[in-house]
Amino acid sequence: MTQNYRITLLPGDGIGPEIMAVAVDVLKIIGQQFDLQFEFQEALIGGAAIDATGEPLPSTTLDTCRQSDAVLLAAIGGYKWDSLPSNIRPEAGLLGLRAGLGLFANLRPAQILPQLIDASTLKREVVEGVDIMVVRELTGGIYFGKPKGIFTTDTGEKRGVNTMVYTESEIERIGRVAFETARKRKGKLCSVDKANVLEVSQLWRDRITKLSQEYPDVELSHLYVDNAAMQLVRAPKQFDTIVTGNLFGDILSDAAAMLTGSIGMLPSASLGASGPGVFEPVHGSAPDIAGQDKANPLAQVLSAAMMLRYGLDQPKAADRIEQAVFQVLEQGDRTGDIMSLGKNLLGCRAMGDALIKVLEEK
Numbered sequence: 001m002t003q004n005y006r007i008t009l010l011p012g013d014g015i016g017p018e019i020m021a022v023a024v025d026v027l028k029i030i031g032q033q034f035d036l037q038f039e040f041q042e043a044l045i046g047g048a049a050i051d052a053t054g055e056p057l058p059s060t061t062l063d064t065c066r067q068s069d070a071v072l073l074a075a076i077g078g079y080k081w082d083s084l085p086s087n088i089r090p091e092a093g094l095l096g097l098r099a100g101l102g103l104f105a106n107l108r109p110a111q112i113l114p115q116l117i118d119a120s121t122l123k124r125e126v127v128e129g130v131d132i133m134v135v136r137e138l139t140g141g142i143y144f145g146k147p148k149g150i151f152t153t154d155t156g157e158k159r160g161v162n163t164m165v166y167t168e169s170e171i172e173r174i175g176r177v178a179f180e181t182a183r184k185r186k187g188k189l190c191s192v193d194k195a196n197v198l199e200v201s202q203l204w205r206d207r208i209t210k211l212s213q214e215y216p217d218v219e220l221s222h223l224y225v226d227n228a229a230m231q232l233v234r235a236p237k238q239f240d241t242i243v244t245g246n247l248f249g250d251i252l253s254d255a256a257a258m259l260t261g262s263i264g265m266l267p268s269a270s271l272g273a274s275g276p277g278v279f280e281p282v283h284g285s286a287p288d289i290a291g292q293d294k295a296n297p298l299a300q301v302l303s304a305a306m307m308l309r310y311g312l313d314q315p316k317a318a319d320r321i322e323q324a325v326f327q328v329l330e331q332g333d334r335t336g337d338i339m340s341l342g343k344n345l346l347g348c349r350a351m352g353d354a355l356i357k358v359l360e361e362k
């Protein structure tokens, strides 16, 4: 029976529309092959929304997203809007979207593809086979804790304050996403904290340990964040799934991503307790190459695969997209950012065509 899905497309700015066009073409053909009917609705976000409406996240966009089964986002931002006040800058649209949809879990895979191993700055033997998923808490911790601000003390000195805070329920809900994610992978979860120094981390470790009793099939370990950073570059293959708070996750997910060496290849997913998730590449709007048909669309295409796997529960369709990406790389097709000697240099559109050809071959 045909499954129907409403997908909100947010192409955004810069290379966004170019890479989104490729992902939509891929989804259309995947829809035909897996009996999935996608109803696409495009909406404005970021600079494009500011230009059209004066706001980075018009309420109509948020409403459209809320009524959909999943949101596929490209990227926002660009030089044109850099001097605007922070509450009406493109980035405010992204934060508003996350808050508006209650997205508290950010999933960032870092997988080394054998064809791109030389793009990593680390030695082949260290990174070969790396396949890590970082699950980062997105709406709590030190980025949102109160009190926050810059205050003046009685002696007239300025004092900057942020507060790292997690409640048991916040820890438990991100913990559940992490255990479920680890279950779908190799069944290993490493929780990262700073429990030797921070009380908030002691509570984190305690709750995650208690929660593990409900997931006896997942092997749980703990690391302090400084050691985790070290282990990520020393022996990254020991990791399968990592769960951590907002600040540590922000830093560790970028470090893990860079093991792969290529920002144009990295997708991500942001999920809430219910309602649609948002699926987007890790990279930004790349204004330096926008409109030149030079962008790598593969992170966007892999974000569509994550949407199928984690947002719509269609793992076979997701597998098919990931295999097609693997295959175009295998046949030597490359965009400029991942180009190496002896490979075929393609533009964004031609990379999309190569993917479609592979998908049509079946």
Ligand code: NAD
Pocket (backbone or CB within 6 Å): 015, 074, 075, 076, 077, 078, 079, 091, 094, 263, 264, 280, 281, 282, 283, 284, 285, 286, 287, 288, 289, 294, 295, 296, 297, 299, 337
């Ligand atoms: P960026 O990720 O846009 O670009 C960094 C470098 O990587 C650039 O040289 C760019 O050309 C290259 N690059 C990025 N994606 C690529 C792709 N798919 N194919 C080929 N090359 C690619 O980061 P930046 O330059 O720091 O930021 C540019 C704008 O994007 C800013 O306005 C920033 O605020 C915004 N931004 C948005 C997001 C988002 O939408 N989630 C994330 C990061 C930055």
